[in-house]
Amino acid sequence: MSAPNKSYDPVEVEALKPEEIARMRDEALAAIAAAGDLEALREVKVGHTGDRSPLALANREIGALPPHAKADAGKRVGQARGQVNQALKARQEELEAERDARVLVEEAVDVTLPYDRIPAGARHPITTLSERIEDVFVAMGYEVAEGPEVEAEWFNFDALNFPPDHPAREMQDTFFVRGARSGEGDEGDEGGGSSGLVLRTHTSPVQIRSMIDREPPIYVVCPGRTFRTDELDATHTPVFHQVELLAVDEGLTMADLKGTLDHMVRALFGEGMSTRLRPNFFPFTEPSAEMDMLCYVCRGESVGNPDRPCRTCSSEGWIELGGCGMVNPRVLVACGVDPEKYSGFAFGFGIERMLMFRHNVEDMRDMVEGDVRFTRPFGMEI
Ligand code: FA5
Numbered sequence: 068m069s070a071p072n073k074s075y076d077p078v079e080v081e082a083l084k085p086e087e088i089a090r091m092r093d094e095a096l097a098a099i100a101a102a103g104d105l106e107a108l109r110e111v112k113v114g115h116t117g118d119r120s121p122l123a124l125a126n127r128e129i130g131a132l133p134p135h136a137k138a139d140a141g142k143r144v145g146q147a148r149g150q151v152n153q154a155l156k157a158r159q160e161e162l163e164a165e166r167d168a169r170v171l172v173e174e175a176v177d178v179t180l181p182y183d184r185i186p187a188g189a190r191h192p193i194t195t196l197s198e199r200i201e202d203v204f205v206a207m208g209y210e211v212a213e214g215p216e217v218e219a220e221w222f223n224f225d226a227l228n229f230p231p232d233h234p235a236r237e238m239q240d241t242f243f244v245r246g247a248r249s250g251e252g253d254e255g256d257e258g259g260g261s262s263g264l265v266l267r268t269h270t271s272p273v274q275i276r277s278m279i280d281r282e283p284p285i286y287v288v289c290p291g292r293t294f295r296t297d298e299l300d301a302t303h304t305p306v307f308h309q310v311e312l313l314a315v316d317e318g319l320t321m322a323d324l325k326g327t328l329d330h331m332v333r334a335l336f337g338e339g340m341s342t343r344l345r346p347n348f349f350p351f352t353e354p355s356a357e358m359d360m361l362c363y364v365c366r367g368e369s370v371g372n373p374d375r376p377c378r379t380c381s382s383e384g385w386i387e388l389g390g391c392g393m394v395n396p397r398v399l400v401a402c403g404v405d406p407e408k409y410s411g412f413a414f415g416f417g418i419e420r421m422l423m424f425r426h427n428v429e430d431m432r433d434m435v436e437g438d439v440r441f442t443r444p445f446g447m448e449i
Contacts, residue, residue, distance in 0.1 A: 080132070082125040083140045091121040092147035099154045105162045112155055122148050192426065192445040193308055193434060197290045197418050200310050203334040204288035207327075209312070212287040214273035216294070217244060220263050222272035226401045227351040235268065242266040242294050242305075266294035270311035271351060274394070274413055277313055278402035283409045284316040290418075301430045308418040315394065315404060315411035321354070324391060324412035328358055332388075336363040336425075343385060352392025352413055359385035363425075379424055386424055389416025 081087060095115035102108035114120060126144050129137055201211050214222070224236055235241065246262030273289035281287075289311040297303040314323070325344065332340040340363060344356035361367055362380035369377035370384040380386050394411035404411075419431050426445075428434065433441045 080128055080140075082121075082128050083132070083144070085143060088122070088125060088143050088147045091115075091125065092150055095120075095122065095151040096154050099151070099158045102158060102162070105159070105166065108155070108158055108162055115151055116148070116155065122151065187447070189439065189442040189444075189446055190448065191434075191442050192422055193418055195445065195448050196422055196425070197308060197310060199335065200331070200418070201288050201290055203331055204286075204312065206334075207286075207330070209286040209288045209314075212273055212277045212289045213291060214267070214270070214276045214289065216267055216292055217264055218267035218272050220265055222275050223265050223267050223269075226275040226398065227271055228395050228397045228401075229350050233350065240295055241268050242296060267291075268295050269293050270309040270415055271413070273311055274313045274351070275398070275402055278315060278399070278404055283404060284314075285411070286314050286316075288312055299432060299435070301432065302420075302423075304419065304431050304435050306435070309415055310418060312414040313394070313411060314413075315399070315409050317409055319393075319410045319412055321393060321412070324393070324414065327412070328360075328391065328414065332360045332363075336360070339366065342388075344391070347390060347392075349390050349392060351395050351398050352390070353395040355390065355392035358388050358391045358414065358416075360388050362386055379427075388421065389414060391415070 095111075098111045098115060099108065102111045115122065117123065122144060126148070129140050129144060132140055205211065220236075223241075224233065229235060242265060244262045244264035244266070246264075270289045270291045270293060273287070273291065277285055277287045277289070291309065291311075292306060293309050294306055297305050299305060312327070314327070321344075325342065328342045329340070332342055339361075341361050343359050343361075345359065347355045347357040349355040362369070362377060362384055363386075364379040365375065365377035365382075365384065367384035369375050369380065369382040372382075376382050377384075391412065391414035394413050396406035399406040399409065399411065419434055422428055422434065423431065
């Protein structure tokens, strides 16, 4: 910095000459205009307005001027610095706006684009579980048999030894198919013409078709869709699935049925599983039983053990699975099978119900509503 000098003329001080100040200012303004981005502008700012910038150094020279020259030189330098600061501010705003516009374009996300053009699918767990059950029996030599969903009443009821007045035939359980009578409109006709057809209420008619179509020995597993006039709620659906099992051979007993059921629950739920039979009634089996399987979660250990409650079996130790029994000889006769020579066992259960306790599904409605968020976690298991 120069020392005070009483006879000092500001125009004689090199750094404070008007043209010198104008040059410094113009240089700064050109550098500011040339700064292509905010980083470059930051460097220009340091170089042209920082402590060591030409204008800051010139400003320091003012203090050395005589009082009468200070105002003039101060005004000149002050104006130049003001112009430079203003230009800096304007360029800063310009560059920030450019950056924001660029970021908006570069980082834009098109939310309407499909996130995955080929999303992985999932099979419905009812299908998967049904196939798993079939596999267990196919491995034992059983054959998969199917029947129609619109079934003759005779197959669905009569041949299965349902008496004509059995409550299951009533409208509250069965979807009857109204018949079209020639020459008469069905419209509004509550009675309708009886077509002799129903939507099958269970898979047991496939037993009848299998016995009529085949000669013993017969070993069939029959999966399929069934229909009842039940309201859709957490534990019922009007359209559900059953798996039926039928064996007809010489010398079959309840022991064979029990051994087959035990094998099935071990194959599906793991070693150590077992079943128990409780007396029940079905017109087409005699004797008949309700079949329970050991709770596969607590294995019966929750019974009488409040420290270890089990949600799956409500601490009962057993889970009800379905109905079974020895094929009623009257059914064998209806199908042309000699009951003196052959005996048979049958078993049937609901797949939705098994899926509920096997996979902790709390509401059966989730299985029928077709929401992929339900099926996706089950994946593609085949
Ligand atoms: C029968 O349907 C017999 N045919 C089973 C059978 C076969 C017995 C062979 C003996 C020999 P049941 O009406 O109990 O039985 O139904 C069997 C299973 O179907 C029930 O345990 C239940 O799991 C399932 N089920 C019945 N109604 C519904 C429904 N509305 N929604 C979902 N599952 C149902």
